[in-house]
Each structure stands twice: as structure tokens, then as C-alpha cells.
Amino acid sequence: MSKRRLSSPRLFSVKSNDSNSIDDVEFSPLKNKDAHVKIPSIFFEDGMSLLKVSSKSKKRIYFHIDPQTWMFIWNVANKSINPSILPVLNIQKLFTTTTIASKKLQKFTIDDVKKVLYQQEARHFRDELNISQEFENQWITISYFNATKKKMKTLHLIADTEVDAKRFFSTINNLKKLRAQLSDKFYIDLDNMDEEQKELVMMNSTSSPSKPQKEYLSFDDIVKYIARLNINISRNHLRTIFDSLDFKTVVNDVRVINFEEFKEFIALLKRRDDIDHIWDQICGASGASKEMDFRSFKKFISKVQGENFDDETNDKLFYKFCNDTNQWTTESLNQFLLSKYSKPIIEGSHDDDYYNQPLNEYYISSSHNTYLTGRQVADDSSSEGYVKTLQKGCRCVEIDIWDGDNMVTDVEPVVCHGRSFTTSISLRNVLTTIKRYAFVASSFPLILSLEINCSPEAQLQTRNLLLEILGELLVIQPLKGVALLPSPNDLKFKIILKIKKTTPHHLVLTETGSLTSSTASTSFSEDNGSTTSSTSNLSSGKKRKKKQVIDDLSDLAVYVQGQKFRNFSLPESKTFNHCFSLSEKTIDLMLKDETKQKSVDKHNRKFFMRVYPSSMRLRSSNFIPISYWTHGVQMAATNWQTYDLGQQINEALFDGKDKVGYFLKPKDFRKPLVKHTMRNILHLEEKRIKFNITIISAHQLPKPKNKDTVGINPFVKLDVIGARDIHYDNGSAVNQTSIVAENGFNPTWNESFSGTMVANQLLFLKLSLRTMVSKDNDLLLGVFVCRLENLKGGYRYLPLNDALGEELIYSSLLVHIAYDKA
Structure with a gap:
């Protein structure tokens, strides 16, 4: 198999042993040099050799990682393998036939990976496939979404050595952690970059690490940069932001920006008008005050969020998110709403x-x-x-x-x-x-x-x-x-x-294989309560619709x-x-x-x-x-x-x-x-409920798994399950919000569903984030379902699950919830 080298993303620092070849790719987020992931060179050259195990076959595969797209690629070995030449630890014992040749590539992304199990964690899979315990330390199982088959799949792998297994698991697990960190921190902190990191951003996206830095970035450079960050936002929206900048430089008839202007572009992309709007609602319509003191914070927690924290908890939360002047800012507010202290579902213990x-x-x-x-x-x-x-x-x-x-x-x-x-x-x-x-x-x-x-x-x-x-x-x-x-x-x-x-x-x-009835022992079941003997004899060989137990x-x-x-x-x-x-x-x-x-x-x-x-x-x-x-x-x-x-x-x-x-x-x-x-107590007691659910915004929405779409055109659909009667107020959104065109990164609505409904305790709300793909067709992006009485009021980020029930760990829906018994 010929060797290949894949270009590395300029978003990260890339270290190599010399300037002519890349032996290992090492990712370091520009915000934090200490957090890095090292990808062994074998993953983007020949591919790591692994044994793929299933209930039907055992095949030798080569596993690759594209460091530019974070795509995982594997294919079955192109040549049949003689089990006798397999390497260490008697792995040849796992083969009963030679490997079937195939050139078909299988692919999935880092975001498709839902779980990686290693060694003892995956024991139930190894036992299920009847693989000896001697291979436990070489075992890895990956659960991922297969976009072709539109379902979750598992990939069971045995590395040739324990060292290879550890390298494999560490690489994929650390890439997932880095992906989560980048999402949580919005990928990059441009204000704290040193010169070396600045150079990495300004390099051409396909250049080698040794190529001189570019002084300017074109719009196409930025589009490649945004795509690498997996931000689902349309080219037209990016162009609008790009064109809003005060351009001063043109190179070869192309408008370009320098690094300081690039920082301004990122700031516009990251701007949270929705959080500013919430801040104005809390601190006053004028929005004159950009800081919140402790007294205002306590009022927000109790009156807006409906939380009943004690003084000690309020004190800890305020100072956990305050700035250097012991005040809350809009960033403090957003970080609090994103934190575990502001979960949307009521927690705690029953009496x-x-x-x-x-x-x-x-x-x-x-x-x-x-x-x-x-x-x-x-x-x-x-x-x-x-x-x-x-x-x-x-x-x-x-x-x-x-x-x-x-x-x-x-x-x-x-x-x-x-x-x-x-x-x-x-x-x-x-x-x-x-x-x-x-x-x-x-x-x-x-x-x-x-x-x-x-x-x-x-x-x-x-x-x-x-x-x-x-x-x-x-x-x-x-x-x-x-x-x-x-x-x-x-x-x-x-x-x-x-x-x-x-x-x-x-x-x-009986010893002859027949069933004989005898005196039944005393039991709490009346079916087995007889104390009389019977002599009926039932043959176990008779065909019956249902087996007797x-x-x-x-x-x-x-x-x-x-x-x-x-x-x-x-x-x-x-x-x-x-x-x-x-x-x-x-x-x-x-x-x-x-x-x-x-x-x-x-x-x-x-x-x-x-x-x-x-x-x-x-x-x-x-x-x-x-x-x-x-x-x-x-x-x-x-x-x-x-x-x-x-x-x-x-x-x-x-x-x-x-x-x-x-x-x-x-x-x-x-x-x-x-x-x-x-007659009067057969049914649950019903009550009239007033409700107001404001859909504020969504964040980092995924592309639909089962459809190639150019852009995401999201809207939110509300379903109420369990209500006997529902009436929407005049001016309320009904059933769904409007559609935000070509923005899966930070679409904003600020639209409310409000009205009254009659229901019992078994009342459920379903909020579905969907995208229009054609005039008459839409696809699910994420969903949130809860029992109404489990839902907290106030401003809440709602977690979203995909169509398979797996949490979309990078996506969320920001809402304001209010309801009470009329």
C-alpha cells in the first residue's frame, strides 16, 4: 500500500521531526498550548493494522485518520492474509478463513462517534463474540452513526499489540475531548494568541508548516477556516459579515483582511444579540447597565429563574461567574446559563x-x-x-x-x-x-x-x-x-x-425427558395452590403453540x-x-x-x-x-x-x-x-394551565445525518402531548416558529408559544428543531421532550437528542419557560 500524507489544519500548532516530512501530527488549540492531541503518523500514512471482528467474520483492516477533516477511514486489506503470518500474541488463532479482499472505504467523522470502549469496558461485546479473554487488553469497540445505513453501528477491533491498542484508544478519545473543548470554548481565543499561534491562523489552509505565513486572508481562506471548525453556516451569511468590515486592502483585485481585521470578523460571528436582549430584559430596557451586582443577581435567581437557593449557594454562584470587579456581565450570565447550576429539569430527591x-x-x-x-x-x-x-x-x-x-x-x-x-x-x-x-x-x-x-x-x-x-x-x-x-x-x-x-x-x-405432574407445594399463587395429586403425564416432545414452563x-x-x-x-x-x-x-x-x-x-x-x-x-x-x-x-x-x-x-x-x-x-x-x-375517581384530576414558551435561539446545530444539504434552514416545532384542550393566545406562534435561512450556527427567533390548556399530570412537551430542505420536506436536527411538571421556569438551555436518541453534546436550544395553574 502506498504511503500518503494528509495536510494538517492550520487552526492548530503542528509539530514534526523535520521540515520535509510529518511523522506525528500534534493538535494544540490556540487558546491553550498545553491541551494537545498527538496523532501517530501511522494513521495518516499506511493506516494502523487492526483485526475487525463481527458475528459473521474476522477481517484485517487498515484504519486512517484525516487530520484536516477529523474523518476516520478504514478499509479491508487488499490482499488475503495468511493467518500463520499474523504478528504477536497468537492473534492468528482468531482466524478460521483468510481475509476477503476489498477496496471499499468506510468513513465516519469525529462527531459520528458516540462511544469508545476499551479493554474491560467492552467485555460484554468480547464475550458475546466468543473471543478469548487473552485479547481483552487489545480490544476496542467504537459505537458510531453510519450515515449510509442511517443507523448506529459498532466496530469491534483487536490491535496487534497492547501498545497499539493504547495508542488507538488514546488518539480517538483525546480527539473527542478536544472536539468538546473546542466547541465549549468556541474554538479559539484570538485575544490571547502569541506570534507563533497568529502565524498558524494566517497560513494558507493547504500549505505545509514550513511555508511562510500569509499577511492577509481572503474570503475563500475564511470559508475554509470556518468549514474546518465544523461551523454550519452558509457562505452567504459569512459573506455578509465579511463585507461589513471596513476594507482597506485589495490584492490582485481581491479584497483581503489582515489579522486584526480577522479578529473583528470572528467577534462579529461570535456576537450574541440574544444574550444582550436577555440582559436588557433583566437589567432594564435601556440596557445602560452592563454589570449586575449581587442584589440584582439574587432577584434574578428567585424572581426570573424561580430557584430557591439558600444564601450560601447564591453567594458561591455569584462569585463563581463574576468578573474582576465582582460584578456579573453578559458573559457571566451566559456561562451561568450554560452551567450545571442552571439545568432545565428539576432535580433532587423525593422524601x-x-x-x-x-x-x-x-x-x-x-x-x-x-x-x-x-x-x-x-x-x-x-x-x-x-x-x-x-x-x-x-x-x-x-x-x-x-x-x-x-x-x-x-x-x-x-x-x-x-x-x-x-x-x-x-x-x-x-x-x-x-x-x-x-x-x-x-x-x-x-x-x-x-x-x-x-x-x-x-x-x-x-x-x-x-x-x-x-x-x-x-x-x-x-x-x-x-x-x-x-x-x-x-x-x-x-x-x-x-x-x-x-x-x-x-x-x-423426569429422567426420560417427559413432564409429570405431582403434588404441588404451597404457593402464594392460587394457580399453584392445589394440594391434591394428579397423575397426568405430558410428553416434552409434543409440538405446542406455547411452551409450558x-x-x-x-x-x-x-x-x-x-x-x-x-x-x-x-x-x-x-x-x-x-x-x-x-x-x-x-x-x-x-x-x-x-x-x-x-x-x-x-x-x-x-x-x-x-x-x-x-x-x-x-x-x-x-x-x-x-x-x-x-x-x-x-x-x-x-x-x-x-x-x-x-x-x-x-x-x-x-x-x-x-x-x-x-x-x-x-x-x-x-x-x-x-x-x-x-365513577368519579377513575380519571386523573385535570387543571387549566397558562403557558408561555419563548424560543430564543439555537446553537451549533448539526447537519442532517441522512441528507446532503448545502445549508441549514432551522425552525422549531412545538407538540403538546396529553392535553385535552389547548387554545393559543392572539399573536402567539402556533405549532412552529418561522424559518431562519441558512444559519445552523446561531439562529435567533425570539418567538413565543402562549395560551391555555387543560391537562392532567401526564402532560408532555416536545420541541423539535428541524430544517427545511425543500418546499414540502423537512428533516429533524434535534429534539427535546419532557413532562411539563419536570421543567423549570426562566431562561434555560435545553439539551437536544438526535433522531437515534443520542445527545447532541455541542448543540442546544435557548428558551424562556413560564407556566402556572390557572
Whole structure:
């Protein structure tokens, strides 16, 4: 492979061993010489040789980094590789066939990279792919957005040596940190540059480090400079700013600017008219005062922001952001609004009694088909699904258990979406991953919803794996022997199982492979409460639509025992620990019938119900969970791999205080029913709410991932979900703001949505930042969804997620929020 060298960006200092070749590229932000990233020369010459591992193949690739664009590029080796000549650490043992030749280049940018896992952090992936632990120190996994396939992908790599692995991880991780720093500090501080740094800015963008500096910059030079900074702003807008300068120099009939004029250009680009406007609102319409004293600051915090900080906190915050004269400026205000002290979502902890109610009195953050990475028909299964949901605080995950391939007694069960083209993963690896991540985000109980589709032999293996791997974390006996549901506080750091009870008999697997019913032991479940013997004999070899679950396994579910729904009057619907699992199609039919709807509402005050998406949702889309929360359903299980409106609302409900996956149902859904009051308390109390939401500005918006667009033409769309009635004021924006043409860097609106609406506690707001790409077509840039009562008032920067639910860490939406009960 021929060597190639890529030019380095002049935004940074570039160091090399001699003037004729670049051995390593070293990035140093002009603001801070000490913060730098060194890119080993191998990444922009031959490329680092790595082994790419997937469930289907193992291939030798070469990984490159373009230091000018921060583009990552990799391609499969052009020649087939003989496993015997692979280098150190016995890496040839990983090959079963030679590498397939390919010249196709795969590319993604630094902004596409969402996560980089290294060594032990990526153990669940290595285990899932059955790679020996001896390669753990050489393992790197990159999660990134694949623009071609328009989905998140993972790249699993094994370096030839531990040293190479460390170089690879450090380079990419440090580039991500530098990208974040540059975004946070707006890339460059021109006022504190020394002569050497000044030269770097004034160099031609494609010149070598040894080329003499340019005395002037043309407009084209500036456009290249802005593009390198990944600022999404149109050429026309840049031209407007450029032309507003007082030009004094023309070279070869081209107007140019010197370094001092370039500083003026950057100042105009960075100017925050929106913050100046907020300052005027706070300090007076005249804006005469450009400083805020401590007294004015306290008034702003309490009256405008609605915060109730104590005197000590106010004191610390004021002096943390004040200037040298102990006053606040517009920059102080902006830095405070951007800080962790001004987050838009209400935080803190609930009182001690909040988590002391029985489990059935809570909404529980729940996942459906947790193991899937995409569609339920033909996408992959991965333990990463459990990692992501548990890290976000999910408290009920699903495990579909099937017989392993070519099932024999020594082959363990697998997890997959049965009777489809999805891949499978080892149940052992899934349970190991769950154990590792179960309580990283929440200490409250985790529910494993097991869907048993395997043979009796595999069910016994499942039981043994649960006990072996989860051990003392499992609750398999009632606390204190009492037949009552415990509280979340009672079950901290514990795992409970939801397993379906399919037979009224106590089934035992015999040595011959048949199922025999015997005297049932005493249980809290009335389905298993018979003490009479039976002699029925069921062959395990018969084909059945649904596998029967042996009691050795189902008896582990002491607090959430699945029961097939028949009706609400039978004995099984009265056992304290039963749970009915209904598809959305089934419960939707029930809710259309007034009598059945009342039965659902009554049942869910005391007992568990889980609702899951219809099997007709082939693309793993989601229902709107509010439809079932308003009828007391505790576990509205959504497809977390699909970040549509249903999933956005599901996450938003639990994104308030504590963020632990348990949300106490409103009192109206927990009150004991009395016949003469039943009709009046079936529905949540509604209130009339006045609201005023001002969309001020947005910042550093990304280009759409799935569309090549010349410029960004953003607007903001408001959706209110859960309101029964909404009326906008005269003069209010309705549904969406106006469009700002060709500005994805700092578009400003200052437009308000105001009016009144009638709603209950389950009211959600969705603000979508979109861009017009044609007259009749727009694309999503970012979205923010929250429950209204979780949202703080005042001026707030709202974080944005992309279409896949990943946070856009460089982008934000500045708003002013005001609402109250009318």
C-alpha cells in the first residue's frame, strides 16, 4: 500500500521531526498550548493494522485518520492474509478463513462517534463474540452513526499489540475531548494568541508548516477556516459579515483582511444579540447597565429563574461567574446559563416515604425486546441493548429465551426474537451483562421479564444459570414470608423475576425427558395452590403453540408471576403477585368497552399489568404509553432501540427527580375504590394551565445525518402531548416558529408559544428543531421532550437528542419557560 500524507489544519500548532516530512501530527488549540492531541503518523500514512471482528467474520483492516477533516477511514486489506503470518500474541488463532479482499472505504467523522470502549469496558461485546479473554487488553469497540445505513453501528477491533491498542484508544478519545473543548470554548481565543499561534491562523489552509505565513486572508481562506471548525453556516451569511468590515486592502483585485481585521470578523460571528436582549430584559430596557451586582443577581435567581437557593449557594454562584470587579456581565450570565447550576429539569430527591409504597403503585420504566438493536424481523441481537437501557435507568428488561442451535444437553439456551431472521446471543452472556450493569443508574429493584420458549431441559439450564450468575441478587423467597408486595426501598439492589405460570399442576422433568405432574407445594399463587395429586403425564416432545414452563423455573418468580389473562373475575386475577401481560391490540379493545375499561382501572390499583407493542410493528415502532398510564398500567414496555415519540415520552416520565425508573402513580390511581365514588375517581384530576414558551435561539446545530444539504434552514416545532384542550393566545406562534435561512450556527427567533390548556399530570412537551430542505420536506436536527411538571421556569438551555436518541453534546436550544395553574 502506498504511503500518503494528509495536510494538517492550520487552526492548530503542528509539530514534526523535520521540515520535509510529518511523522506525528500534534493538535494544540490556540487558546491553550498545553491541551494537545498527538496523532501517530501511522494513521495518516499506511493506516494502523487492526483485526475487525463481527458475528459473521474476522477481517484485517487498515484504519486512517484525516487530520484536516477529523474523518476516520478504514478499509479491508487488499490482499488475503495468511493467518500463520499474523504478528504477536497468537492473534492468528482468531482466524478460521483468510481475509476477503476489498477496496471499499468506510468513513465516519469525529462527531459520528458516540462511544469508545476499551479493554474491560467492552467485555460484554468480547464475550458475546466468543473471543478469548487473552485479547481483552487489545480490544476496542467504537459505537458510531453510519450515515449510509442511517443507523448506529459498532466496530469491534483487536490491535496487534497492547501498545497499539493504547495508542488507538488514546488518539480517538483525546480527539473527542478536544472536539468538546473546542466547541465549549468556541474554538479559539484570538485575544490571547502569541506570534507563533497568529502565524498558524494566517497560513494558507493547504500549505505545509514550513511555508511562510500569509499577511492577509481572503474570503475563500475564511470559508475554509470556518468549514474546518465544523461551523454550519452558509457562505452567504459569512459573506455578509465579511463585507461589513471596513476594507482597506485589495490584492490582485481581491479584497483581503489582515489579522486584526480577522479578529473583528470572528467577534462579529461570535456576537450574541440574544444574550444582550436577555440582559436588557433583566437589567432594564435601556440596557445602560452592563454589570449586575449581587442584589440584582439574587432577584434574578428567585424572581426570573424561580430557584430557591439558600444564601450560601447564591453567594458561591455569584462569585463563581463574576468578573474582576465582582460584578456579573453578559458573559457571566451566559456561562451561568450554560452551567450545571442552571439545568432545565428539576432535580433532587423525593422524601423518604415516596419509595415505601407497594411495587404495584408505581409506573416502572420498562423495555420490550431489550436485546434487539433494530427491527424485530431481521436485525441483530446484542447484550449492548441491556447496557444502554440499564444505564438510562430502565427497571424492567425483557429476555426471550430459546433453545440453542442443535440443542443438546450441554448447549446453553440463547436469547433472540424467535421465528425471525434476527441473530441470537448467549443467555449466559446476557445475564452476566445484566449483573454488571443492573444498578449503575438506579439502586431500586430490577425486574427480568422472561419469555420462555425453550424445552424443559433448557428451562432447567435457565434456572441454574439464573441462580449461578445472579446469586444473592435474586429474590426467590418472599420477604419475611408475607404474601404482600414489598416497596422499592425494601428491594434495593435486588433482582426479581417475572415468569409466566402456564399450568395448574406442579410439573417435574423426569429422567426420560417427559413432564409429570405431582403434588404441588404451597404457593402464594392460587394457580399453584392445589394440594391434591394428579397423575397426568405430558410428553416434552409434543409440538405446542406455547411452551409450558416447569415449576422449578416459574416458582422463582415470587413477586411478579405471569398469568394468562382470561377475565378479571377468576381466582388468578386476585392473587397478590400475578401480572397480566397484554398486547396493545388486546388492551385497546378492552378500553373501548366501558365495562371492561372500568375492570382494567380497578385491577391496576392493586395488581400488576404489563403492556407490550403489537407484533405488527415490524419496524419496532412504539405506542404512546400515556394511553396505558392513564389506566394504571405499571409496565408500559417500549422498544428502546427506536427513538420515536412513544420512547421519548417513556424516557421523559422518569427524567425528573432521582431518575431511578420508578414513578409513584397519582393518588387518584391508588385510592381504594368505593362503589358510590368509583365513577368519579377513575380519571386523573385535570387543571387549566397558562403557558408561555419563548424560543430564543439555537446553537451549533448539526447537519442532517441522512441528507446532503448545502445549508441549514432551522425552525422549531412545538407538540403538546396529553392535553385535552389547548387554545393559543392572539399573536402567539402556533405549532412552529418561522424559518431562519441558512444559519445552523446561531439562529435567533425570539418567538413565543402562549395560551391555555387543560391537562392532567401526564402532560408532555416536545420541541423539535428541524430544517427545511425543500418546499414540502423537512428533516429533524434535534429534539427535546419532557413532562411539563419536570421543567423549570426562566431562561434555560435545553439539551437536544438526535433522531437515534443520542445527545447532541455541542448543540442546544435557548428558551424562556413560564407556566402556572390557572
